[in-house]
Amino acid sequence: MRLLSALLLLLLLRSTEPRKGGRNRERGRARGKGRANAVKRQTSECKEYMEAGEKYLDCQDRQLTGVQQHWPEDIHHLLLARNKIQVLRDNTFSQFKNLKSLDLQQNELYMVEEEAFAGLGQLTTLLLQHNQMKTASEEHLLPLPNLRYLRLYDNPWDCRCSLDSLVRTLQVPSNRNLGNYAKCSEPDALRGQKLKKMRPELLCAEDGEGHLPGQKPQEGQGSLPKPPPIKKYPDANSLCHTYMFPKPMLDCKSKELKNIPSSLPSDIVRMDLSSNNITQLRPKEFVAARDLKLLNLSSNSLDQIDTAAFAGLLYLRELDLSNNSLHYFQYGVLEDLYFLRMLNLGDNPWVCDYNIHYLIYWLKHHPGVAYSGLICTEPQEFRGWPVENYVKTYNGECPKDKDPQLGKGDTGQGQTAQVLVAETEEAEMELLPKPLRDPRPKKYEVTRLT
Numbered sequence: 192m193r194l195l196s197a198l199l200l201l202l203l204l205r206s207t208e209p210r211k212g213g214r215n216r217e218r219g220r221a222r223g224k225g226r227a228n229a230v231k232r233q234t235s236e237c238k239e240y241m242e243a244g245e246k247y248l249d250c251q252d253r254q255l256t257g258v259q260q261h262w263p264e265d266i267h268h269l270l271l272a273r274n275k276i277q278v279l280r281d282n283t284f285s286q287f288k289n290l291k292s293l294d295l296q297q298n299e300l301y302m303v304e305e306e307a308f309a310g311l312g313q314l315t316t317l318l319l320q321h322n323q324m325k326t327a328s329e330e331h332l333l334p335l336p337n338l339r340y341l342r343l344y345d346n347p348w349d350c351r352c353s354l355d356s357l358v359r360t361l362q363v364p365s366n367r368n369l370g371n372y373a374k375c376s377e378p379d380a381l382r383g384q385k386l387k388k389m390r391p392e393l394l395c396a397e398d399g400e401g402h403l404p405g406q407k408p409q410e411g412q413g414s415l416p417k418p419p420p421i422k423k424y425p426d427a428n429s430l431c432h433t434y435m436f437p438k439p440m441l442d443c444k445s446k447e448l449k450n451i452p453s454s455l456p457s458d459i460v461r462m463d464l465s466s467n468n469i470t471q472l473r474p475k476e477f478v479a480a481r482d483l484k485l486l487n488l489s490s491n492s493l494d495q496i497d498t499a500a501f502a503g504l505l506y507l508r509e510l511d512l513s514n515n516s517l518h519y520f521q522y523g524v525l526e527d528l529y530f531l532r533m534l535n536l537g538d539n540p541w542v543c544d545y546n547i548h549y550l551i552y553w554l555k556h557h558p559g560v561a562y563s564g565l566i567c568t569e570p571q572e573f574r575g576w577p578v579e580n581y582v583k584t585y586n587g588e589c590p591k592d593k594d595p596q597l598g599k600g601d602t603g604q605g606q607t608a609q610v611l612v613a614e615t616e617e618a619e620m621e622l623l624p625k626p627l628r629d630p631r632p633k634k635y636e637v638t639r640l641t
């Protein structure tokens with residue numbers, strides 16, 4: 192009966208929506224034009240702004256306990272992360288007909304009525320992670336025909352009968368991005384099972400508590416739900432916070448991490464791992480996050496980076512390694528970073544001996560990469576020197592640097608980049624010093640170059 196009425200409501204909404212939606216859009220556009228570039232205005236503490244033609248209302252971190260009546264209705268994105276919302280009543284958002292994304296993560300939600308999201312026919316993204324929800328049902332999702340992205344993890348899901356319809360909906364193959372990573376927290380027998388993967392028959396197996404499928408969640412009941420179980424391995428999705436707008440970002444800052452967390456989401460563009468206690472990067476730690484453009488590892492305790500640590504980060508543009516314990520880079524560490532543009536290396540105890548040459552060599556052949564903070568700390572005689580200067584003195588008697596003719600030939604303006612890289616790589620690999628048994632090995636190598 193309930194299902195039937197919900198379906199009817201859905202049909203009704205759909206039949207009225209196109210006209211309303213159209214009108215709203217026109218109104219939005221007209222208003223947008225009128226205000227031209229006046230993109231910011233204050234809405235009772237919330238920030239309203241335009242980006243790429245869409246309207247955002249940013250009400251994050253404001254101690255809010257609910258939606259306020261006077262918020263503008265023509266927004267596309269509503270950011271409510273890190274407030275104190277506990278309950279969502281029916282039709283809470285129905286005035287926001289254009290809404291495409293709704294971010295409710297890191298609130299205290301424990302009760303969401305079944306029609307809470309009614310009217311959100313355009314919604315594609317709903318973020319409910321890091322809340323206190325124990326149950327929900329298919330009915331919650333019925334008003335959201337365009338939903339493509341639903342995050343539910345880090346809620347203490349109670350995997351009993353009342354969760355049955357939701358779990359079955361999440362498991363429909365076409366709902367690929369709905370509810371990934373969410374896990375049962377109760378009953379004990381099912382704790383840790385993923386809602387996406389579990390056998391739904393188990394939900395109603397040990398019922399005996401009078402729950403019926405689709406039943407409305409119980410109000411509060413006075414007792415707060417138990418916190419989720421402590422995870423054995425650090426998992427990016429429970430430890431860190433994900434933000435979808437304006438850019439998909441994983442925020443793992445200051446989480447006392449000792450390692451790169453497991454199961455990195457594949458769609459993030461920025462990742463902040465700064466201010467942790469990560470000491471080494473192992474091979475292929477980031478391959479899952481192949482869209483990454485910014486990786487911030489500053490203020491960790493990194494002293495070792497595997498040659499293949501950055502494998503797969505084809506699109507990485509900015510890498511912040513500042514304030515770590517790096518002495519040098521192993522040969523090959525940077526070879527996967529085709530599109531790197533910024534490399535922050537400051538506040539590391541760079542050691543100016545033969546091991547540092549690879550870094551300078553790589554930077555020299557990637558002039559598009561802006562870097563900073565490459566200063567020798569050891570040995571004493573070079574302390575405070577820019578590392579490039581140290582390397583220059585090392586190669587000081589190299590005729591290539593002295594003779595402009597030879598120099599020109601070597602940097603080969605006319606050749607294609609490919610050939611150039613291949614050639615210089617070969618030549619300069621020989622220039623890279625070998626362990627210094629011979630106090631002046633460079634003479635031999637210089638001869639070979641010319």
Ligand SMILES: *[C@@H]1O[C@H](CO)[C@@H](O)[C@H](O)[C@H]1NC(C)=O
Nearest residue numbers: 447449466467468469470492
């Ligand atoms: C980092 O980890 C090391 C060893 O595990 C420990 O000795 C050190 O105190 C930690 N540092 C911080 C800032 O937590």
Ligand SMILES: *[C@@H]1O[C@H](CO)[C@@H](O)[C@H](O)[C@H]1NC(C)=O
Nearest residue numbers: 444465466487488489509511
């Ligand atoms: C990395 O994080 C640190 C500390 O959180 C911050 O100061 C720095 O600006 C960040 N680097 C980049 C490139 O965003």
Ligand SMILES: *[C@@H]1O[C@H](CO)[C@@H](O)[C@H](O)[C@H]1NC(C)=O
Nearest residue numbers: 466467489490491492514515
């Ligand atoms: C550098 O990292 C240490 C911890 O490793 C931290 O205490 C310190 O504040 C950081 N410095 C800066 C400038 O971020």
